[in-house]
Amino acid sequence: MNTPLWKPNNQKKEDSLLKDFSKFINLKTSNNFKDLWKWSVENPEIFWSKFWDYSKIIGDKGRKIILKDKVFNKTKFFPDSKLNYSENILKKRSDLNAIGFLSESGYEENITWNDLYKKVCKLSAYLKTLNLKKGDRVAAYVPNKIESIISFLACAKNGIIWSSCSPDFGIQGVVDRFKQIEPKILITSDHYFYNGKRIDILEKVNKVLEEIPSINEVLVFSYNKKEKLNLDNFKDFDEVLNKSELDETFERFEFNHPIYILYSSGTTGKPKCITHGAGNVLIEHNKEFMLHCDIRDNEKLFYYTTTGWMMWNWLVGGLATGSTIYLFDGAPVYPKIDVLLEYCQNKKINLFGVSAKYIDHLKNENFNAKNLDLSSIKIITSTGSPLVAESFEYVYNNLKKDVHLASIAGGTDLVGCLVLGNLFSNVYKGEIQGQSLGIDVDVFTDNGKSTKDNEKGELVVKQPFPSMPVKFWGDDGKKYHEAYFTKFQNIWNHGDFIERTSNNGFIVRGRSDATLNPGGVRIGTSEIYQQVENIDFITEGLVVGQDYNDDVRIILFVTTKNNEDLDDKKIKLIKTRIRKNCSPKHVPAIIIRVPEIPKTKSGKIVELAVKKVIDGEELNNKEAIANPDSLKYFKDLRELK
Numbered sequence: 001m002n003t004p005l006w007k008p009n010n011q012k013k014e015d016s017l018l019k020d021f022s023k024f025i026n027l028k029t030s031n032n033f034k035d036l037w038k039w040s041v042e043n044p045e046i047f048w049s050k051f052w053d054y055s056k057i058i059g060d061k062g063r064k065i066i067l068k069d070k071v072f073n074k075t076k077f078f079p080d081s082k083l084n085y086s087e088n089i090l091k092k093r094s095d096l097n098a099i100g101f102l103s104e105s106g107y108e109e110n111i112t113w114n115d116l117y118k119k120v121c122k123l124s125a126y127l128k129t130l131n132l133k134k135g136d137r138v139a140a141y142v143p144n145k146i147e148s149i150i151s152f153l154a155c156a157k158n159g160i161i162w163s164s165c166s167p168d169f170g171i172q173g174v175v176d177r178f179k180q181i182e183p184k185i186l187i188t189s190d191h192y193f194y195n196g197k198r199i200d201i202l203e204k205v206n207k208v209l210e211e212i213p214s215i216n217e218v219l220v221f222s223y224n225k226k227e228k229l230n231l232d233n234f235k236d237f238d239e240v241l242n243k244s245e246l247d248e249t250f251e252r253f254e255f256n257h258p259i260y261i262l263y264s265s266g267t268t269g270k271p272k273c274i275t276h277g278a279g280n281v282l283i284e285h286n287k288e289f290m291l292h293c294d295i296r297d298n299e300k301l302f303y304y305t306t307t308g309w310m311m312w313n314w315l316v317g318g319l320a321t322g323s324t325i326y327l328f329d330g331a332p333v334y335p336k337i338d339v340l341l342e343y344c345q346n347k348k349i350n351l352f353g354v355s356a357k358y359i360d361h362l363k364n365e366n367f368n369a370k371n372l373d374l375s376s377i378k379i380i381t382s383t384g385s386p387l388v389a390e391s392f393e394y395v396y397n398n399l400k401k402d403v404h405l406a407s408i409a410g411g412t413d414l415v416g417c418l419v420l421g422n423l424f425s426n427v428y429k430g431e432i433q434g435q436s437l438g439i440d441v442d443v444f445t446d447n448g449k450s451t452k453d454n455e456k457g458e459l460v461v462k463q464p465f466p467s468m469p470v471k472f473w474g475d476d477g478k479k480y481h482e483a484y485f486t487k488f489q490n491i492w493n494h495g496d497f498i499e500r501t502s503n504n505g506f507i508v509r510g511r512s513d514a515t516l517n518p519g520g521v522r523i524g525t526s527e528i529y530q531q532v533e534n535i536d537f538i539t540e541g542l543v544v545g546q547d548y549n550d551d552v553r554i555i556l557f558v559t560t561k562n563n564e565d566l567d568d569k570k571i572k573l574i575k576t577r578i579r580k581n582c583s584p585k586h587v588p589a590i591i592i593r594v595p596e597i598p599k600t601k602s603g604k605i606v607e608l609a610v611k612k613v614i615d616g617e618e619l620n621n622k623e624a625i626a627n628p629d630s631l632k633y634f635k636d637l638r639e640l641k
Contacts, residue, residue: 104330173623
């Protein structure tokens with residue numbers, strides 16, 4: 001058993017909401033997280049009912065907690081309950097700030113709880129004048145601003161289904177998503193900033209409208225309130241609010257009434273429209289913030305995200321705890337590498353959330369936060385891709401020693417986590433601390449048996465859980481079934497290749513569909529990334545398996561510092577390190593330097609898209625890729641013939 005990087009002291013455990021909840025349910029756990037988790041999955045009805053009460057959800061809970069069905073995803077939670085998501089988010093009345101905003105340009109805004117409530121109620125009233133009804137869709141092509149959250153909450157208040165894309169999505173990417181759901185209204189901004197550039201949005205909006213005939217009105221908000229909008233055919237967001245009445249009615253809807261539609265990355269085909277229920281996400285996010293992140297009233301939360309990534313929806317959910325949330329719009333290292341950390345210092349942030357790639361970037365740049373005061377940060381959460389062991393050490397050595405570092409994993413499929421942090425468990429390098437409470441997470445071998453410690457397998461969920469998608473929009477159930485239930489009968493297969501550790505933790509080894517299989521041995525891509533990205537002259541890597549001579553050979557693509565060439569000496573060093581620290585099976589057959597690694601908008605590398613390109617297959621949807629031109633470097637490579 002390796003030495004922990006961080007241990008929560010006894011006082012932290014005793015003062016935690018996790019301990020408080022254990023007392024609330026009269027469970028004597030001795031501060032043992034595994035025992036609490038085991039109880040929660042063995043008693044799901046009691047757990048979810050008690051947590052509804054503990055988190056003070058506003059609504060009619062109903063008498064039935066779980067309506068079971070033989071089909072996994074047809075099981076319903078709180079089937080006779082009624083609630084309104086926005087009523088729960090807006091329950092706090094205060095002149096304190098509810099949301100803060102900072103642009104990379106330096107422009108800053110804040111909104112109080114009272115003003116947030118009023119603006120949501122006014123926009124809600126306006127939407128009713130347009131005859132938008134429960135179940136209608138509103139699309140948003142928006143930067144990460146306060147107006148975006150106001151718009152979402154106004155829709156949720158009326159039972160209207162929200163769906164958003166960040167403005168860095170190209171026209172086709174937006175059309176591929178929104179056209180499937182036939183929205184009646186589009187909400188957007190006039191411009192945004194990224195990496196020092198001011199970028200107009202409205203030019204693209206007109207082209208989007210040509211492709212989506214269902215949209216009959218466009219609302220536009222000004223990115224900078226100091227600048228007046230000049231609009232022809234569109235409505236001014238602020239003028240609409242100023243002229244609207246205050247509608248303070250909160251109709252309560254069924255627990256799983258759709259609240260928003262998110263999209264799969266869609267790098268190899270059209271994105272799937274993953275539809276989530278209001279109560280489902282409310283109770284899940286409450287649980288994750290309160291019990292796993294120890295977040296409570298009046299704390300301050302920040303996550304670096306865009307409106308096109310599920311972490312935006314997750315962050316908004318943090319408002320239900322009474323916490324203030326902070327938004328940043330722009331490049332995460334512009335105008336300087338520590339802009340996000342400085343923001344945390346200035347606003348005294350308690351939860352700092354970023355992608356693993358962001359932490360890796362700081363590490364690669366040898367950044368040290370010794371000149372910053374990060375004393376307010378009590379938890380750092382990392383997701384998007386596995387956080388490697390060296391990056392754990394980097395955080396504790398260079399950012400903050402006494403901090404709960406929680407690597408978390410789940411996804412768009414559940415707008416939350418299957419494995420994440422907790423304040424009862426130690427933090428070990430490279431490991432996620434444990435399972436999500438109330439979710440029966442396990443690791444299976446290919447024959448459907450639970451793995452042993454230090455054995456790799458498929459991440460699965462053995463029982464239904466609240467935040468399962470309600471449906472895939474426009475799907476008769478076939479795509480939903482294919483996404484999760486084809487490998488194991490009536491068991492949710494998440495698509496992650498994962499390893500259970502002897503510390504009761506987990507290590508994500510990569511996506512199952514990107515798992516390498518040379519000589520019939522399954523290898524997770526993250527095992528190779530962990531070695532490669534800690535070599536000084538390499539900045540990033542991408543690994544795929546190429547079908548070759550009735551087997552699979554591993555191909556490693558890398559980017560290098562200052563675009564240095566790869567000579568035989570460097571290639572040998574890479575292979576030696578991988579062989580020594582992994583196994584001979586992990587060693588790439590071919591290593592190729594490329595100028596750029598293709599990624600999704602949320603920063604995930606797109607292994608499957610690259611594999612399709614090198615195999616000569618057609619790639620239908622490049623719009624999900626942030627840098628699609630990078631794919632040309634992978635086409636017709638002579639080294640792979």
